Amino acid sequence: MLRKLLLIPLLIFTSATCAWSEGLTGRSAADIVGLAAVAPLEHPQPPAKLIVDAPLAGPLRKGAVFIQYRAENLRIEPVFGPEALKVTPRIGHIHVVLDNNPWHWADASGEPVILVGLPAGKHKVTIILADPTHQPLDSKTVEFTVPPHAAAPHVMH
Numbered sequence: 001m002l003r004k005l006l007l008i009p010l011l012i013f014t015s016a017t018c019a020w021s022e023g024l025t026g027r028s029a030a031d032i033v034g035l036a037a038v039a040p041l042e043h044p045q046p047p048a049k050l051i052v053d054a055p056l057a058g059p060l061r062k063g064a065v066f067i068q069y070r071a072e073n074l075r076i077e078p079v080f081g082p083e084a085l086k087v088t089p090r091i092g093h094i095h096v097v098l099d100n101n102p103w104h105w106a107d108a109s110g111e112p113v114i115l116v117g118l119p120a121g122k123h124k125v126t127i128i129l130a131d132p133t134h135q136p137l138d139s140k141t142v143e144f145t146v147p148p149h150a151a152a153p154h155v156m157h
Helices: 002-022 031-032 059-062 082-085
Strands: 049-052 066-068 071-072 091-098 104-109 113-116 121-130 137-144
Touching: 049 121, 049 137, 059 066, 066 121, 066 137, 091 113, 113 121
Parallel strands: none
Antiparallel strands: 049 071, 066 113, 091 104, 091 121, 121 137
């Protein structure tokens, strides 16, 4: 009986894996993961595009802003300067502007933008997709309201 209980999930997993892999049959590695970074492209790359989600609701209720984003036709990498423009596929980073301030910061981590300590009220974050020389390629702005929340104490180390 115990063997049957263990065997059934294994059979289900195997069937599902086989069904999924059938869709990949006959497709090359480049079809699945894209062109190799070491080979120059034969055709111009499609334009870089930025996709930005609204802040996650759960953390926002607690006063923390988590904004997820992704780039299409560009890899987020911490590589800068004019020589980096020659790298294929294209690489870049983001610039983040909070509430139309005259200053911004650059980020090349590829991780969500996380803001803490914002006062309650309306805010705006503009994320700019930039090439290695900091030239803008695409941008998106998200507006949100930080609800009144208990201030989290900062711990000094």
